Amino acid sequence: MSTRNGIILALLALCSCAPQPYKATNKVYRQQAKSLARGLQDQPIGLPVDSVQPTAWWAGTVNFNLRKPNFVIIHHTAQNSCEQTLKTFTMTRTQVSAHYVICRDGVVHHMLNDYLRAWHGGAAKWGNVTDINSTSIGIELDNNGTEPFAPMQVRSLLVLLDTLKHRYNIPAANFIGHGDIAPRRKVDPSVYFPWQQLAEKGFGLWFDTSAVSLPANFDTKMALRIVGYNVQDSTGAVEAFRRKFNPADSTKGAAMSEGEQKILYSLMKQSQ
Structure with a gap:
């Protein structure tokens, strides 16, 4: 066996033995995603209006695609570890989630497909948008709100923001914070967050x-x-x-x- 093949087999063995701490909740994710997919495939039902009955046939348009996010909302977790936040977002009783969680060491957890609606904004408003969750991507940074943000964490955030900006053509002005859309109620990301550094890269206004x-x-x-x-x-x-x-x-x-x-x-x- 070649050295290269031996390394590959060792890596495969390591992956197969690696613990999967979120195996149960990942199964729930897949089930819910499949349920939503089935709903998308259902034929729309005609709507009768007074005595006017719908037609006996259906005309489905061929011109459509998925809705895309137009805002990015940045949060800090107000918790004490990435693991604590991952657990919070995988318990149904918390009723809170985000698309991404970025740990202090720069590790990025993509917890929800970008096209799906996360529960991160709550009661919020920005301009004329009153349902922030339906038009945004939520990013949570592992930070308790009383400390500076780790350099590797900010680096990973910048890479992620660049990806999202180009993938969905998100305007620079639409990279904002939770405290912007929910004054008084929320203060995240905290005063330690480097907004100017982000703006210099094209994410947010300065x-x-x-x-x-x-x-x-x-x-x-x-x-x-x-x-x-x-x-x-x-x-x-x-x-x-x-x-x-x-x-x-x-x-x-x-x-x-x-x-x-x-x-x-x-x-x-x-x-x-």
Whole structure:
């Protein structure tokens, strides 16, 4: 036997003996995916309206494909290990999930097909989109919210974001955080998250105030709305904005400094 063949056989043996800690829940995943697939194959049923009966035959269009995600929502897990998060997302009672989980060491777990709807956004709004889960991919970073993000983790995130951006043609402005879409209710990813580093690679917006001159009577609430924030709770929107774009300022409340208004104006111009 050649050395190469021996190595291959050894690897196969190793794989066959490797523990499969999520064998049971992976089986449930396959069952649910098959159930959804069967539903997609079902012929639509005609809809009778008053005395008008549907036709006795069906005309199925030949022009269709799968819906694709248009947003990426970034979270931190607020838990203490990747394994803890994997378990959380494989228990039905938690009713929470994400498409991807990225561990501190950079390992990426792809937990759900991108075309399927994960339960990660909850009650949220961004611009006119009120059902975030139906149009987004959720990415969870293993981080408890009180510590910087590991370099290898950020590296893996950047590679994943580049893949998703090109695969689904996601606009740069549509890479946002959970705290953006759910002000007050959520703060992730935390103030430690490197948004500027992501924006420099084309994932999310960042500001340049070097040539900004604020217009008279600049309306911060309207500007926040144009960027995408839900301003029904304007104070919460400002705090979410500040946490992302001016994390060094821990000021609470809706009053923005002139510097923050310039940041907001720069972002608003990019969003129009």
